[in-house]
Amino acid sequence: MNPDIKAINEKIIKESEFTEKITNEISKVIVGQSYMVERLLIGLLSNGHILLEGVPGLAKTLTVNTLSSTIKTKFQRIQFTPDLLPADLLGTLIFNQKDGEFTTKKGPIFSNIILADEINRSPAKVQSALLEAMQERQVTIGENTFKLEDPFLVLATQNPIEQEGTYPLPEAQVDRFMLKINVGYPSPEEELEIIRRTTKSNEVQVNAVVTPQDINKARNVVKEVYVDEKIEKYIVDIVFATREPEKYGLEDLNELINYGASPRASIYLTLAAKAHAFLQRRGYVTPEDVRSIGMDVLRHRIILSYEAEAEEIGTEDVIRKVLNRVEVP
Amino acid sequence: MNKQFLFGLFLCLILSSSIFSQSNQDTSVSDISLLTYVENESVALNREVVYIVQLSWQGELGRYKISDVLDPDVTNLIVRGSGSSNKVITNSDGKEISTKRITFYFRPVEMGMAYINGVTIRYKDTLLDQNESLLAGRISVKIIDPIPGSSSNNILQYVVYVIIILVIGLGVYLFVLYNKRKKENALEELENIKETTEKKYLRLLKETIHLAGNNYKEKLHDLTHLLIGFFSEKYSTSLSNLSSKDILKYIEYREIEPKIYAKIIEFMTKSDLIRFAGNTVNETDFHQLYDSVEWILEKSKNDNSEKEDE
Incomplete structure (x- = not known):
């Protein structure tokens, strides 16, 4: 099969225009953080939920807020607190005394973009309710099942430094996030710009520059991005190297990894690589796309052993080793 | 008496x-x-x-x-x-x-x-x-x-002294000569190694990548890996696990003639399109790509020689 790369490229050029508009609108508010913005777009384009992790004050929430402002769609911010209940999130049945019937009161999850702020502050039952909805893209209230709106994107944030009063997400549930992004500090130049922008009185107006239809069209083009068999094999090799490191000459990782990445990692790695290629205005995936997105896809899918913890080896170290070892096609 | x-x-x-x-x-x-x-x-x-x-x-x-x-x-x-x-x-x-x-x-x-x-x-x-x-x-x-007396002894002594001085002098001379030769040999060896890398890969190109036959896509894969292998050996690092973009970035920071670098970019871009974008490759295309690799290897060899002459 010879894909028509030229045609795909043309489609990409046509359908990817909005990505630049979104980036420009976000940059009106957010200084730097281009890496995070690019990953958010990848999530948006490949219909994958994103977990943002970083210390407070790195504009995680602001970025997601701004992103949602650029899309003509419904946005809900849910502040996760210890007393939050699943019904507060999903909705509930309310008895109408007048009619003598139960009516459904839909929760804030019935929106297009959900900002689950500080997701690890709520207990497991709430997290579970959200994560189930994320996976199934439907919610059952009473006897009725409701399909969630499309696009449906959950952008969750969590703070890695505070452990008191938090409920860390179980590994199986974290796995449902397509990307886990570690948000880093801005550079000194960026920080100077942040000071200048935030200490002035003028308010910046962020415009909605894209519709859900545009996003759906772009998503369809992303699906068309060509992935060669060699790239598919490369993705599988990377994922397998986390499960059976010794087969890839990574015997030293054997003791460090308890559980390797799941098949969901392969799926998301392929999808994210396609979205990355789309953002590069390229109709085919190269190993570069896989490598550049690999860390964010695999970071939360590998469970390390106590030995790794004792040796202060993190998942990022392991992934780096894997990416540097698995032969690029 | x-x-x-x-x-x-x-x-x-x-x-x-x-x-x-x-x-x-x-x-x-x-x-x-x-x-x-x-x-x-x-x-x-x-x-x-x-x-x-x-x-x-x-x-x-x-x-x-x-x-x-x-x-x-x-x-x-x-x-x-x-x-x-x-x-x-x-x-x-x-x-x-x-x-x-x-x-x-x-x-x-x-x-x-x-x-x-x-x-x-x-x-x-x-x-x-x-x-x-x-x-x-x-x-x-x-x-x-x-x-036989003291005077002849003196002469003998002088002769012995002269011989000792000569021997020491000769020893020093030989030591200096040995060190110089050793350095020359090491340089020569280094030159040989450098030369061997280019020559080796030119030989490998001729021995392992055959122009005749079909399945050019697979051959192009081998050809690309041969070129990456050459740069890995030349710069004593492993580039085989890097993407084309990273390889080009790595080579860019080496002292490489712009013409050669431009040719490498051209080759890698074409190779990526064929290998990853599903583009077809016919005999003519493959011959051109083969010639590109041969040209890069030849030019790298000449580039090395010129730098050594300088």
């Missing part, structure tokens, strides 16, 4: 000199006396004959001023050199005795008898302001067979 003989000779000489001197000098006017003698009556052919002329008088050293000492007239001897020394002593009577000693050194010519026919000493009596002269008598010396 030799000592006794010498002592006897010494006495004779003193007596003869005194007599001779007396016969030639007016002692009432001047009490200068002349004594001449040889250190050894018989001297080996390989030794020196030492002939001593000693003038002594009562009174101050400055009383007599030696104006001229002519070289002795000799037979079977060659003058090698001479030297003089002065000495003033006070005898038991409390009188000053001044002595002037002139030593001649002769080298024997051949075995047999040698003669010192006498020496004329001209001097001036500063007190009386008179010029006088003294003539020493004839002395014979027997020149005997050469014997």
Whole structure:
């Protein structure tokens, strides 16, 4: 099969225009953080939920807020607190005394973009309710099942430094996030710009520059991005190297990894690589796309052993080793 | 026996000199006396004959001023050199005795008898302001067979010293030469390795990538990996696990001729399109890509040689 790369490229050029508009609108508010913005777009384009992790004050929430402002769609911010209940999130049945019937009161999850702020502050039952909805893209209230709106994107944030009063997400549930992004500090130049922008009185107006239809069209083009068999094999090799490191000459990782990445990692790695290629205005995936997105896809899918913890080896170290070892096609 | 003989000779000489001197000098006017003698009556052919002329008088050293000492007239001897020394002593009577000693050194010519026919000493009596002269008598010396002695030992010693110095010098020279050669060899080896990398990959290109046949996509894969392998070996790093973009970024920071770098970019871009974008590759395309790799390897080789020449 010879894909028509030229045609795909043309489609990409046509359908990817909005990505630049979104980036420009976000940059009106957010200084730097281009890496995070690019990953958010990848999530948006490949219909994958994103977990943002970083210390407070790195504009995680602001970025997601701004992103949602650029899309003509419904946005809900849910502040996760210890007393939050699943019904507060999903909705509930309310008895109408007048009619003598139960009516459904839909929760804030019935929106297009959900900002689950500080997701690890709520207990497991709430997290579970959200994560189930994320996976199934439907919610059952009473006897009725409701399909969630499309696009449906959950952008969750969590703070890695505070452990008191938090409920860390179980590994199986974290796995449902397509990307886990570690948000880093801005550079000194960026920080100077942040000071200048935030200490002035003028308010910046962020415009909605894209519709859900545009996003759906772009998503369809992303699906068309060509992935060669060699790239598919490369993705599988990377994922397998986390499960059976010794087969890839990574015997030293054997003791460090308890559980390797799941098949969901392969799926998301392929999808994210396609979205990355789309953002590069390229109709085919190269190993570069896989490598550049690999860390964010695999970071939360590998469970390390106590030995790794004792040796202060993190998942990022392991992934780096894997990416540097698995032969690029 | 030799000592006794010498002592006897010494006495004779003193007596003869005194007599001779007396016969030639007016002692009432001047009490200068002349004594001449040889250190050894018989001297080996390989030794020196030492002939001593000693003038002594009562009174101050400055009383007599030696104006001229002519070289002795000799037979079977060659003058090698001479030297003089002065000495003033006070005898038991409390009188000053001044002595002037002139030593001649002769080298024997051949075995047999040698003669010192006498020496004329001209001097001036500063007190009386008179010029006088003294003539020493004839002395014979027997020149005997050469014997190993200190002089030959000295020569031998000198020879040994010279040999040692020469050996040390030679050793130092050889050491310096060895180090220089070692450095040259190391450089040569390095050059060979460098040269081998390009040559090796040119050879591998010809041996492993065949232009004939089909399945050009697979061949292009091998061709690309051969080029990546070449750069890995050239820069002593593993580039096989990097994407084309990273490889190009890595090469960009090396000292590489822009033309070669541009060709590498062209090749990698085309290769990526064929390998990952599902583009087809026909025989002509493959030949062009093959030529590109060959050109890159050849040019890298020349580029290396030029840098080395510089």
